[in-house]
Amino acid sequence: MTHIPFDTTQVFIGGRWRAGDSGQTLPLANPSDGSEFTRIARGNAADIDAAVAAARAAFEGAWGALSAAERGRVLLKMSARVLEQADELARLEALDVGKPLKQARADAVALARYLEFYGGAADKVHGQTIPFANGYTALTLREPHGVTAHIVPWNYPMQIIGRSVGAALAMGNACVLKPAEEACLTALAFARIADEAGMPAGTINVVPGLGEEAGAALSAHKGIQHISFTGSVAVGALIQAAAAKNAVPVTLELGGKSPQLVFADADLDAALPFLVNAGIQNAGQTCSAASRILVERPVFDAVVARMAERYRALRIGPALDDLDIGPVISARQREIVMGYLEVVQASGLKVAAAAPMPATLPRGGYYVPPTLVADVNPTHRIAQEEIFGPVQAVIPFEGEAEALAIANGTPYGLVAGVWTRDGGRQLRMARKLQAGQVFVNNYGAGGGIELPFGGVKHSGHGREKGFEALYGFSTLKTIAIRHD
Numbered sequence: 001m002t003h004i005p006f007d008t009t010q011v012f013i014g015g016r017w018r019a020g021d022s023g024q025t026l027p028l029a030n031p032s033d034g035s036e037f038t039r040i041a042r043g044n045a046a047d048i049d050a051a052v053a054a055a056r057a058a059f060e061g062a063w064g065a066l067s068a069a070e071r072g073r074v075l076l077k078m079s080a081r082v083l084e085q086a087d088e089l090a091r092l093e094a095l096d097v098g099k100p101l102k103q104a105r106a107d108a109v110a111l112a113r114y115l116e117f118y119g120g121a122a123d124k125v126h127g128q129t130i131p132f133a134n135g136y137t138a139l140t141l142r143e144p145h146g147v148t149a150h151i152v153p154w155n156y157p158m159q160i161i162g163r164s165v166g167a168a169l170a171m172g173n174a175c176v177l178k179p180a181e182e183a184c185l186t187a188l189a190f191a192r193i194a195d196e197a198g199m200p201a202g203t204i205n206v207v208p209g210l211g212e213e214a215g216a217a218l219s220a221h222k223g224i225q226h227i228s229f230t231g232s233v234a235v236g237a238l239i240q241a242a243a244a245k246n247a248v249p250v251t252l253e254l255g256g257k258s259p260q261l262v263f264a265d266a267d268l269d270a271a272l273p274f275l276v277n278a279g280i281q282n283a284g285q286t287c288s289a290a291s292r293i294l295v296e297r298p299v300f301d302a303v304v305a306r307m308a309e310r311y312r313a314l315r316i317g318p319a320l321d322d323l324d325i326g327p328v329i330s331a332r333q334r335e336i337v338m339g340y341l342e343v344v345q346a347s348g349l350k351v352a353a354a355a356p357m358p359a360t361l362p363r364g365g366y367y368v369p370p371t372l373v374a375d376v377n378p379t380h381r382i383a384q385e386e387i388f389g390p391v392q393a394v395i396p397f398e399g400e401a402e403a404l405a406i407a408n409g410t411p412y413g414l415v416a417g418v419w420t421r422d423g424g425r426q427l428r429m430a431r432k433l434q435a436g437q438v439f440v441n442n443y444g445a446g447g448g449i450e451l452p453f454g455g456v457k458h459s460g461h462g463r464e465k466g467f468e469a470l471y472g473f474s475t476l477k478t479i480a481i482r483h484d
């Protein structure tokens, strides 16, 4: 049995660890070999009730009484502890999610950086004074919503907890966190770290459990004032409907089918690593994965050949072997991705390259072959639907107008990348691409913790990351004082 330095079967409510109300637990599988390696609590509506009540008590009590600077200091303390424990957190995330250790460690460092950024920002969110009528002074205050709900997926638990819970706490909210049932160990570790850093009891509550039980109970709860959801479009719609019933604001960070556009004048040496890595990182299970690579005709064959070369050199294996790619999260996710690869075959599409699958891969692991598909029609299913696996479609185009039509021609709009040396084109493309973020001559900007992030169209609405998240996790009060 893998050593985990805490009991994973408990919920964390009101500063206390205890069994969930149902007394039941759920298995957690190690994606690298398919074995059950621990169990987690099957949180239910009663646990959510208790968590919301504990958060409310913290908000009205010890947490709410802290000044902004004091709140920031707690977050900074948490950041330091995350860094101290980065190796341990990375090991947990690698076991739980199946991501190579180095990538898991980068996620731990990103979590620390989110806490550092939001810890530093806590006392720097200012209101305004407004030149209103004579005899008045008018001003605005940024206030916390109260109790915020955070429903996160399994692909980047640490990063998503950092950007969502970190920003909410900085603004003074108290949080109830429902991690994904497939991967929630670092959410539990996060609660331990908050506790060690002196976070008042009830400020952060963690209730693992199934989406349709704990998640649904949380999103419909009358005691929450904001929901931050990261996950699929289908569940995002359910969350928004639940929030509507209580007139609660939501931030939805949903899926994507993000393109990188490569023009013939691009610096291909610089582009190549980004084109491939942004597609296969975390076994393609990244909301902002560059799953479509659009290439201008004159360099199409060269780009495909060079990407294929990289694919053939990719090393795939168990997370703790720390190679380039690990397994996908679950047997179900593997089936979904393999289903798309069957579609590729059945449609007679050209597989430009597939990474080699070593015979030594653990038999029960959820491995899929990273696959590069060339000459894909932009309307084909694999160029339209989010696969959430290491499969990239390369699509040819001629000129800016066609590039834009293809890039904008999906239901999604999360991220886009443009590779060109032409300054005018950089701006024309950046302005016309339908996406929440556009990167020019890079992609992802090293994680971009400071950069507002979120989608348009089916990729969602609201912004996380950067300073912008602090506005989302607060509400604006206008005060007008008459004193003439």
Ligand code: NAD
Binding pocket: 151, 152, 153, 154, 155, 156, 178, 179, 180, 181, 209, 210, 211, 212, 214, 215, 216, 217, 219, 230, 231, 232, 233, 235, 236, 238, 239, 252, 253, 254, 255, 256, 286, 287, 288, 386, 388, 414, 459, 460
């Ligand atoms: P998912 O929607 O199935 O689950 C996400 C979370 O929602 C989990 O915690 C789950 O338990 C919970 N949930 C499920 N059903 C629920 C319900 N009825 N009520 C309340 N909560 C419920 O998504 P997933 O498969 O875990 O994650 C993959 C998806 O997430 C992809 O579409 C991906 O693009 C998206 N994603 C988006 C971002 C982003 O920032 N835009 C980041 C990561 C992942």
